[in-house]
């Protein structure tokens with residue numbers, strides 16, 4: 366691994382949004398999922414920028430979006446998370462309102478820019494496959510920290526920035542004993558990289574429309590055994606020793 370640069374992890378601010386989108390576009394330039402879901406010859410960076418701006422705005426309001434600043438790059442990486450919700454939690458009025466706002470903004474964007482190469486049938490097939498995957502693997506009643514974007518600028522990969530970005534949420538997840546979840550469409554090298562971050566591979570699911578397929582690999586990071594359990598077993602050990 367290259368020398369680790371000085372990295373500052375911060376919440377995404379509106380002034381970082383454009384730089385964060387550029388990182389996402391460049392990091393996913395050769396992504397198998399993007400290749401499957403977009404007709405690259407029709408891909409519109411302008412439409413994608415508008416779509417990502419909406420998503421970032423939603424993330425700042427409803428999720429947890431972190432960016433990595435380095436001395437060389439204003440934004441070297443970005444991670445977007447959605448906080449855990451108990452599986453049986455009902456959506457609040459605010460969730461409902463935010464979802465509708467997102468939908469209206471997306472419709473507005475599609476009217477203005479068109480689909481920009483997005484293969485709409487594949488988009489719905491992916492949603493279906495993802496829902497099937499989630500119903501099978503997301504079984505923890507208290508929910509999961511859900512990572513829906515992680516991207517490091519290609520010139521900054523392999524320098525510990527991804528791990529530093531993820532740590533912002535791992536600390537919270539570990540302190541509250543909650544698992545983290547992500548999906549990747551790249552087995553190599555991502556599964557190995559995420560294993561180094563404490564994730565384990567759980568399941569793969571193939572989205573196949575008969576013309577081409579894309580496989581999603583899901584991974585879970587379990588929280589360490591709760592501190593209180595460790596303390597108790599230490600106490601038990603002491604008692605046993607003294608007996």
Ligand SMILES: CC(C)(COP(=O)(O)OP(=O)(O)OC[C@H]1O[C@@H](n2cnc3c(N)ncnc32)[C@H](O)[C@@H]1OP(=O)(O)O)[C@@H](O)C(=O)NCCC(=O)NCCS
Nearest residue numbers: 392515516517522523524525526527528548549554558561
């Ligand atoms: C996947 C990605 C987010 C990882 O971030 P990163 O900053 O490159 O990863 P890090 O440098 O923090 O590496 C984390 C660990 O993986 C290891 N690692 C990094 N690259 C590796 C590789 N190519 N093969 C094996 N291990 C690797 C590191 O050594 C490190 O382990 P350590 O802490 O035990 O030393 C980043 O490479 C990326 O943006 N890729 C393109 C977009 C993408 O695929 N995003 C993920 C969508 S789910």
